[in-house]
Amino acid sequence: MRILVTGGAGYIGSHTVRMLEKAAEKVVVYDNLSKGHQQAVNANYFVQGDLFDSQLLAETIKKNNIDSVVHFAAFSLVGESMQNPRAYYQNNVQGTLNLLEVMLESGVNKLVFSSTAAVYGEPECVPITEAAAKNPTNVYGRTKLIMENAMADYSLAHGLNYIALRYFNACGADPQADIGEDHHPETHLIPLILQACLGKRESIKIFGDDYPTQDGTCIRDYIHVNDLAQAHVLALQALYNGKSSSVYNLGNGSGFSVKQVIEAAEAVTGQSIRKDIASRRAGDPAVLVASSEKIKAELGWKPEYQDIKSIIKTAWQWHQNNPEGFN
Ligand code: UFG
Numbered sequence: 147m148r149i150l151v152t153g154g155a156g157y158i159g160s161h162t163v164r165m166l167e168k169a170a171e172k173v174v175v176y177d178n179l180s181k182g183h184q185q186a187v188n189a190n191y192f193v194q195g196d197l198f199d200s201q202l203l204a205e206t207i208k209k210n211n212i213d214s215v216v217h218f219a220a221f222s223l224v225g226e227s228m229q230n231p232r233a234y235y236q237n238n239v240q241g242t243l244n245l246l247e248v249m250l251e252s253g254v255n256k257l258v259f260s261s262t263a264a265v266y267g268e269p270e271c272v273p274i275t276e277a278a279a280k281n282p283t284n285v286y287g288r289t290k291l292i293m294e295n296a297m298a299d300y301s302l303a304h305g306l307n308y309i310a311l312r313y314f315n316a317c318g319a320d321p322q323a324d325i326g327e328d329h330h331p332e333t334h335l336i337p338l339i340l341q342a343c344l345g346k347r348e349s350i351k352i353f354g355d356d357y358p359t360q361d362g363t364c365i366r367d368y369i370h371v372n373d374l375a376q377a378h379v380l381a382l383q384a385l386y387n388g389k390s391s392s393v394y395n396l397g398n399g400s401g402f403s404v405k406q407v408i409e410a411a412e413a414v415t416g417q418s419i420r421k422d423i424a425s426r427r428a429g430d431p432a433v434l435v436a437s438s439e440k441i442k443a444e445l446g447w448k449p450e451y452q453d454i455k456s457i458i459k460t461a462w463q464w465h466q467n468n469p470e471g472f473n
Contacts, residue, residue: 147382148172148211152197152245153218155182157327158316162216162375163187164323169379174210183472186325197241203248214256214385215249216378223333224264227286228428238289250304256385257308258378263434265291265312273437276393284429301391309381314367314397314436316374318457319464326464328471336458339408340465343417350419352404354426363404365433367397370451380445397436402454414458
């Protein structure tokens with residue numbers, strides 16, 4: 147396997163690169179560093195480049211004899227996508243179409259694609275299976291669904307073989323390596339709570355306590371980043387073994403409310419933090435919980451981190467050791 151990893155300097159990308167390096171002949175990270183961190187990559191091969199730079203992409207593929215791509219490079223914030231749809235359609239749709247064009251021109255037809263639970267929108271029932279209706283409630287989810295549909299068409303007509311992985315809520319950090327979550331600005335629940343536990347924030351805002359859930363706060367399925375990374379290795383191996391195009395959910399199958407996540411983090415850190423109730427955030431569905439039975443049955447995926455406290459513990463270790471992130 148000689149793999150190009152776009153967005154390999156980002157949070158999920160860098161964890162996946164660490165795992166791919168143990169399984170592949172060559173891993174080349176291609177990242178424009180608009181969100182990613184060069185310090186998160188110790189890959190032998192790193193190219194600073196943009197998805198829109200077709201020439202550099204094609205040269206990188208040719209020079210390294212690349213035969214598959216894992217495509218992380220994308221914008222991924224639900225709230226931001228509602229305020230700036232243009233950036234999301236350009237980067238996530240146009241940028242990915244550009245990558246597909248270069249891949250087809252270069253004769254590379256294997257692709258693992260980062261998709262999201264946000265393609266489902268407000269689910270009709272939980273846990274959500276891959277066959278559930280897809281009605282995204284935010285722009286981010288729409289851009290990913292557009293690309294899933296495009297890849298399905300390319301697969302039928304242009305011989306693309308892809309696996310789209312629909313991540314639920316990625317969290318945690320590699321307990322062995324010095325990498326973790328570091329976004330600017332940070333918008334994700336667990337890192338924000340842990341920053342409050344470190345005294346770097348005064349409080350945590352709970353976005354809405356009037357959802358139709360047991361405690362009124364949103365329920366999500368939190369999945370460890372290394373378990374996500376492992377799924378990419380399995381997906382690639384399946385494609386190299388001739389597996390046809392497919393789509394899989396990646397989650398733990400259990401839901402935790404915002405209040406429960408805060409309680410779990412307080413227990414792990416031994417700190418108590420101030421909680422403020424704020425209004426709902428646009429585009430947030432009330433409950434997202436995955437059924438990941440399909441990937442377990444077909445690819446033998448088995449998440450290692452099943453328990454929310456053990457996941458938070460790995461994130462806490464990263465935040466304590468690196469309070470300023472990669473800086
Ligand atoms: N939340 C708060 N306060 C905060 C931040 C978040 O209450 O300060 C809540 C959110 O409203 C949501 C939950 O905590 O209910 C989780 O929010 P995150 O921002 O951590 O994650 P999201 O669920 O919005 O998004 C994540 C990924 C997306 C992906 C989505 C799929 O970032 O890329 O999961 O469910 F699309």
